[in-house]
Amino acid sequence: MISEETVRQYIDEGLRCIGCGALIQTENKNEIGYTPMSALLKSFENDEVFCQRCFRLRHYNEIQPVNLTDDDFRHLLEQIADTDSLVVYVMDVFDFSGSLIPGLHRFVGNNDVLLVGNKVDVLPRSLKRSKIKDWMRQQANIAGLRPVDVALTSGKNGEDIEKMLDLIAKYRKNRSVYVVGVTNVGKSTLINQIIKAVTGDRKDVITTSRFPGTTLDRIEIPLDDNSNIIDTPGIIHQDQMAHYLSAKDLKYVSPQKEIKPKTFQLNEGQTLFMGALARFDYIQGPRTGITAYFENNLLIHRTKLANADAFYEKHAGDLLAPPAAENLDMLPPLQRYEFKTTEKTDIVIDGLGWLTVPANTIVAGWAPKGVSVLTRRAMI
Structure with a gap:
């Protein structure tokens, strides 16, 4: 069995966590790389040196904040x-x-x-x-x-x-x-x-x-x-959607399997809500198919643009979820971005997904303040 003195020599030489790469230390619980000596001795027995943060993340799916900028x-x-x-x-x-x-x-x-x-x-x-x-x-x-x-x-x-x-x-x-x-x-x-x-x-x-x-x-x-x-x-x-969601709601953002696009036939003056996380307004253009590419479990609701603000105010955190009502305060207010398309275009909500719209339309995308909404040439 390895001794505590030997382990401390390894630490002095720059022992690193094999999970995240942080330098192992046993002194400060609030700094990266912290591991209790008792746990560290056991890690050497198993030939797997992990810091406490990685151990808890791997075994309990718990994340501990770190002081890195x-x-x-x-x-x-x-x-x-x-x-x-x-x-x-x-x-x-x-x-x-x-x-x-x-x-x-x-x-x-x-x-x-x-x-x-x-x-x-x-x-x-x-x-x-x-x-x-x-x-x-x-x-x-x-x-x-x-x-x-x-x-x-x-x-x-x-x-x-x-x-x-x-x-x-x-x-x-x-x-x-x-x-x-x-x-x-x-x-x-x-x-x-x-x-x-x-x-x-x-x-x-x-x-x-x-x-x-x-x-x-x-x-x-x-x-x-x-x-x-x-x-x-x-x-x-910092503008990633993930920063504004709880662990429970993250599963609605990052797809874990093949996404199934959903196409909505929209008239101008209609709105789509992606849970309470984002919004799409079809302001001007002919009746057309708008295809949405988001995580399959993220519910998309259609309503009239004229009623959209009141609809969001009433149903965010309930009918419009995620986030759940108890986590709604984590989400900044939605901010509006308007676009006029000249070719087939993706309206991208960073970290959430996108909607593909045809040329010659006027549309608006909404996302939590700080999360980017942008356009690009259609991917598909």
């Missing part, structure tokens, strides 16, 4: 520019705009970027993969990125992991691989799949959850004698 996360990523490496940029194909890292070029420097669209399993299977890749590359180019290639995969079910690994092997050229992305795009889940594919070990190592900001520091996994695959902490977007 956006600047702390960005500082960790800025170190990549000084390396010679391949950057694997993981994006959520369901929430592409919410997956963009502002100023990514400053983090990656001159390093090659492999763009990976994760969670492809939630998109309709009728959508051709080649079209998704072309669309992702176009959107990346608009954002100022020039990826060397685009891969699609699913960290959840391991779909196309081998193809992604082949691309990493092709472009890394014996260099280390940095995996970057915003919170909740599934980076750590994806890396767990890579570890399983390479080692054959079916057990997850890195802590994953629906909560933003699970990985707290870089986690290094050896690829060979001279290089590693490095999971970096996710950049936190």
Whole structure:
């Protein structure tokens, strides 16, 4: 059995949690990496050193707040520019705009970027993969990125992991691989799949959850004698819908299986409510089909635009849910954004989903204040 003195030597040498990458410490309960010595001794017996936060997240689905700022996360990523490496940029194909890292070029420097669209399993299977890749590359180019290639995969079910690994092997050229992305795009889940594919070990190592900001520091996994695959902490977007929802309501935001689009035949002067989380107004245009792409369990209600404000005031938290009535106070008031379309367009509510509308219409999208509503060329 390992002694407490030996464990303290490991801590002094920089022992890290294998779940989130934080430095292990036993002194301050309120700081990241805290683990009671008794639990740490037991962890060594099981060859799995986790901080208390990761242990509780993995076993009880409890999240503990940490004292890290956006600047702390960005500082960790800025170190990549000084390396010679391949950057694997993981994006959520369901929430592409919410997956963009502002100023990514400053983090990656001159390093090659492999763009990976994760969670492809939630998109309709009728959508051709080649079209998704072309669309992702176009959107990346608009954002100022020039990826060397685009891969699609699913960290959840391991779909196309081998193809992604082949691309990493092709472009890394014996260099280390940095995996970057915003919170909740599934980076750590994806890396767990890579570890399983390479080692054959079916057990997850890195802590994953629906909560933003699970990985707290870089986690290094050896690829060979001279290089590693490095999971970096996710950049936190404060405008993500997830920040305004309870754990109970998060399941209505992030799809866990293939979404089933819903088409509504709307006349001008009609409104759709996505629970109490968002709203869509069809202000002007011919009777047409508006297709909604949201988590399957998120209920969508139609009403008249003239009555929409009163309808929301009366039914938010009840008929219009999530959030549930007891969590409604967590949600900022809805803010309105108006758009005039000139081509087939997606009205995107960051972190929630989108609606596809035809050309030559005037529409409005509403989201909690602080959550982005924007337009893009139709994905589908």
